Amino acid sequence: MTDSTISSRSPETSSPKPEYLLGNVAATEGALAAGCRFFAGYPITPSSEIMHLMAVRLRELEDGVFIQMEDEIASISALIGAAWAGKKSMTATSGPGLSLMMEGLGYAAMTETPCVLVDIQRAGPSTGQATHVGSGDVLQVRHGSHGDYMPVAFSPWSVQEMFDLTIKAFNWAERLRVPAFLLADEAVGHLRESAVLKKDVETWDRPRPQGPIEEVTPFGTAEPDGVPPMPHFGEGANLLVTGSTHDPRGFRKVDDPDIQDTLVNRLTAKVLSKRDEIVETESYFLDDAKVAVVAYGFTARSALAAVKACRKEGKAVGLLRLKTLWPFADKEVAKLSAHVRSIVFPEMNLGQLAGVARQHAQCDVVSLPQTNGRVISPGRIRGTIAKVWD
Amino acid sequence: MDLTTLLSTALKTRISGIGGQGAILLGDVLAHAGALDGINSACSTLYGSQARGGASKCDVILAKQNIDFPHVERPNVLIALSQEAHDGFAKDMDEPRLVLYDDYFVKNLAGPESGLTYRAVDATTRVLDVIGSGQSANFYMLGVLVGLSQCVTLASLEESMAKYVRKRHLDTNLKAFHLGMEAARDEQGN
Numbered sequence: 001m002t003d004s005t006i007s008s009r010s011p012e013t014s015s016p017k018p019e020y021l022l023g024n025v026a027a028t029e030g031a032l033a034a035g036c037r038f039f040a041g042y043p044i045t046p047s048s049e050i051m052h053l054m055a056v057r058l059r060e061l062e063d064g065v066f067i068q069m070e071d072e073i074a075s076i077s078a079l080i081g082a083a084w085a086g087k088k089s090m091t092a093t094s095g096p097g098l099s100l101m102m103e104g105l106g107y108a109a110m111t112e113t114p115c116v117l118v119d120i121q122r123a124g125p126s127t128g129q130a131t132h133v134g135s136g137d138v139l140q141v142r143h144g145s146h147g148d149y150m151p152v153a154f155s156p157w158s159v160q161e162m163f164d165l166t167i168k169a170f171n172w173a174e175r176l177r178v179p180a181f182l183l184a185d186e187a188v189g190h191l192r193e194s195a196v197l198k199k200d201v202e203t204w205d206r207p208r209p210q211g212p213i214e215e216v217t218p219f220g221t222a223e224p225d226g227v228p229p230m231p232h233f234g235e236g237a238n239l240l241v242t243g244s245t246h247d248p249r250g251f252r253k254v255d256d257p258d259i260q261d262t263l264v265n266r267l268t269a270k271v272l273s274k275r276d277e278i279v280e281t282e283s284y285f286l287d288d289a290k291v292a293v294v295a296y297g298f299t300a301r302s303a304l305a306a307v308k309a310c311r312k313e314g315k316a317v318g319l320l321r322l323k324t325l326w327p328f329a330d331k332e333v334a335k336l337s338a339h340v341r342s343i344v345f346p347e348m349n350l351g352q353l354a355g356v357a358r359q360h361a362q363c364d365v366v367s368l369p370q371t372n373g374r375v376i377s378p379g380r381i382r383g384t385i386a387k388v389w390d
Numbered sequence: 391m392d393l394t395t396l397l398s399t400a401l402k403t404r405i406s407g408i409g410g411q412g413a414i415l416l417g418d419v420l421a422h423a424g425a426l427d428g429i430n431s432a433c434s435t436l437y438g439s440q441a442r443g444g445a446s447k448c449d450v451i452l453a454k455q456n457i458d459f460p461h462v463e464r465p466n467v468l469i470a471l472s473q474e475a476h477d478g479f480a481k482d483m484d485e486p487r488l489v490l491y492d493d494y495f496v497k498n499l500a501g502p503e504s505g506l507t508y509r510a511v512d513a514t515t516r517v518l519d520v521i522g523s524g525q526s527a528n529f530y531m532l533g534v535l536v537g538l539s540q541c542v543t544l545a546s547l548e549e550s551m552a553k554y555v556r557k558r559h560l561d562t563n564l565k566a567f568h569l570g571m572e573a574a575r576d577e578q579g580n
Contacts, residue, residue, distance in 0.1 A: 020418075020425035020433075046437070131437050158460075186437075191460055192418065193432040194425040305459035378459050 018194040023162040024049035024092075026195055027118055027182060030166030031090050032057055033201045036116070038087035040067045040078035042097060045130045046186040047120035050092035072097035076104030079115040084241060086232040088170060092118040094186075095137055096127055099144070105179055106145030107243045109267060112177040112219065112228065114206050116169045117141075119181060120189035121348075123373035132373030133186040135297055135348035141181050142326050148264055150271040152278055153181035153326040155296040156188055160195040165323065171204040172278060176271055177227050183325055185348065187298035187375050206230045213237045220248020224262070225269035272327060280323040281332045285311060289318030291388055292340045294333065294357060294365075296322040299346050299376050306381035317385055325353065330360040337361035342388045344368055346376045393467070393486070393539035397429065400453040401541055402462045405531075406479055407471025407495075409446045412528035416469070417448030419550045420532065424452040426546035432460035445474055452541050467539075469531050470496050471513075480506055490534055492527060509534075511573070517566050526559075526566035533570020538578070544571075 021029075028050050031039075039054040051068075058064030065082070069075040075091045082089040093101065098119050108115055119141065123134035141153050152172045154165035166182050173180035209216040209229040213236045221228050228248070231237035240250030245260045253259040271278070285307060286292060295303035300321045310317040320336050322329050337343060342364045345354035351367035358365045368384045370376045393401060403420070405413040417433045424431035429452055436447040449462035464484040470476040470491040480489050480500055487506045491499075494514035500506060511534050513527040529551075536547060548564065555563050 018425050018428070020422040020431055187434075187461075190437055191432065191434055192421060193457070193460055194430055301459050308458065375461065377463065379463075 018196050020192060020194050021159060022049060023156070023159045023184065023189045023191045024120065025053055026159045026162035026197070027092070027166045027184070027189070028053040028057065029197050030163035031116065031118075031170065032061075033163070033197070033203075034167040034170035035088045035203050035205075036090045036170065037061065037063050038065045038079070038082035038089040039091065040069050040075045040082070040089070041091045041093065042069050042072050042075055044072075044094045044097045046122055046189055047092040047094050047097075047118065049189075050118060050120075054090075054092075072100035073104060076101040076108065076115075076117070080104065080108050080111065080113045083113045083115050084233055084239075088114070088116075088174065090116040090118065090170075092120065094120050094122045094130075095124040095134070098137055098140065102140075102144045105141075105151075106147060106149065108179040109145065109149035109151070110147075110243045111241050112230070112267070113179070114173040114177050114230075115179050116166070116173050117179060117181050118166065119183050121183070121185045123371065129373040131186075133298070133348060133375055134371065134373065135185050135299070136352070136371070137183065138325055138347075138349065138352045141183060148268055150268040151179055151181055151326050152176065152271065153183045153324065155322060155325050156182065156184050157297055157300045157321065157323075158188065158195070159191055159193045161323070162188060163195055163197055167201050167203070171202070174206045175204045175227070176274065177206055177230060178271060181326075183297075185297045191298075209235075209237070217248035219246055219250050219263070221266070224266055225273040226266070227270050275327045278324060279327055279329050279332070281329050282321040282323065284319040284321070285316075286318035286320060286336065286339075288316050289340055290316045291342050291344065291385055292318050292320055292336055293344045293346065293381060293385070294320045294322065294336070295346055296325060296353070297348075299348060302376050302378045303346060303381055305378035306385065309378065309382055310385055315385070315389055317389075322353075328353075328356055328360075333357050334360045334362065337363040337365075342366055344381065344384050344388055346370070346381050346384070348376060393488070393541060396466055397452055397541060398454050400451050400455075400457065401467070401539065402465045402484065403450045403452075403467045403469065403535065404447065404462055404465035404479055405450070405469040405471070406445065406447045406475030407528070408474065409444055411446065411471045412525075413446045413469075413471060414448045415554060416528050416532050417450045419547070419554050420535075420542065421450045421452070422553065423542040423546040423550040424450075426549055427542050429454050430457050432457045434461050445472075445478065447475075447479070467535065469535060471528065471531065473497065476500075480504065490531060492531060494524070494527070509577075511570075513570070516569060516573070520569060521562055521565060523562070526563045529563040529566040530570035530573075533567040533572075534574045535570075536567075537571040537574025
């Protein structure tokens with residue numbers, strides 16, 4: 001990467017004209033546009049450009065803080081602390097780092113701490129192939145920490161979406177007080193292409209205490225799916241933040257079955273009650289499709305090229321692209337499956353999300369897995385479509 | 391040969407050499423210039439340990455329409471800065487299968503049965519002669535490509551170079567680029 005690839009720029013002075021930039025740089029700029037003012041991380045291929053640029057950019061901002069931590073457990077812990085001090089906070093990592101963050105992920109979910117984790121996925125498991133692409137973390141972000149929780153996860157397919165969906169990840173993290181993911185892959189993180197970095201973006205902030213600070217209940221609402229107001233340290237609230245089961249005021253209640261039940265159900269219900277607003281998909285050529293491809297991330301780019309090539313051959317094939325992975329687009333997949341003969345589901349893992357799609361689909365779901373550290377080519381998707389078609 | 395018409399669909403260029411020859415820098419400069427011209431551009435690079443001292447590769451797509459699949463599977467143009475680049479990539483190309491090669495480094499070409507159109511470029515020889523260092527041979531090659539294809543405007547290319555090339559090397563590289571443009575023009579005039 002040349003120096004100018006991570007050269008300084010400011011969202012305030014950015015041009016609305018298309019720019020040419022690296023996916024990881026666009027994610028960084030998206031975070032700053034969303035109001036991120038705290039970054040803690042440990043560099044890891046293929047996410048490191050985000051950390052490099054954050055080190056430059058946050059220093060330029062009066063209220064920006066950047067810390068290089070000793071490891072990824074410390075990184076996510078620092079995010080949580082910064083969020084409770086009032087900052088919008090983010091880290092960037094890849095598979096091995098994400099694995100270390102699982103303990104903190106559960107803590108963030110349980111303490112209802114808004115934070116954003118950018119995961120630039122590489123070929124795993126373990127250290128795997130550091131410089132090569134994969135999508136093997138899809139189920140890990142959903143289930144990797146113990147107990148029940150529901151994250152929000154976006155899957156960008158372009159440099160433009162590295163910017164746009166990072167902003168959405170921040171907005172949903174804040175609105176729902178949850179850890180949110182930009183679940184990108186190396187091929188998009190390291191793609192360089194034209195994108196428009198908008199000057200003014202819509203940003204949402206966490207719900208804040210409205211009445212007397214001593215009466216605030218930061219961990220409970222009257223509604224079973226509500227998001228409680230979040231005070232910050234230093235504002236006067238007697239603030240207890242704990243990963244152990246706690247009542248609405250934050251007091252530990254590790255023997256009370258009702259409090260445990262209410263809390264754990266609300267952690268998921270507060271996300272699922274907004275499911276229709278969160279979940280985003282895009283449809284291409286689906287109106288008369290007999291076979292549909294369902295894809296996400298970089299693979300959806302290959303899928304779109306494959307679908308267009310099939311259309312030229314006269315095959316009625318379409319694409320449902322998943323922009324969000326969690327919550328899963330269950331209704332959209334179910335609806336699609338009622339109108340097509342088969343769904344082809346290419347992904348850079350051994351069928352992680354295809355398995356989830358099968359739980360909701362009425363038709364056959366044909367998994368097209370690939371784990372060789374390379375992107376799935378349009379030709380390979382066409383080949384599978386042809387087999388399904390005959 | 392009119393490479394410009396490819397822009398309406400996609401002009402796919404692969405630049406390859408040995409790590410350090412500036413293949414990736416060229417790709418960034420070209421793709422950024424395309425973006426400045428308001429056309430879609432996508433660039434992907436070989437990323438990993440083999441790029442450090444070993445083979446280096448950078449693919450650029452310039453297109454007036456949306457770029458669905460942003461990687462290059464079959465380039466229209468190959469810029470070969472090393473013999474290894476020629477041997478590895480001068481195959482599986484799309485029309486017009488144009489190979490621009492630096493004849494200082496690439497000595498052995500595929501036979502006529504390959505269907506490739508070869509253009510020898512005296513990039514390293516010329517910049518050694520005129521500038522005194524072979525380092526800017528990559529920009530001479532880019533000058534030839536832009537001269538032949540008119541795929542980006544000169545103004546955008548120069549603005550892009552000013553962004554990506556270190557200030558102390560900018561004049562030298564601009565000079566090399568213009569030498570390449572002139573060479574392409576002279577060749578087309580003949």
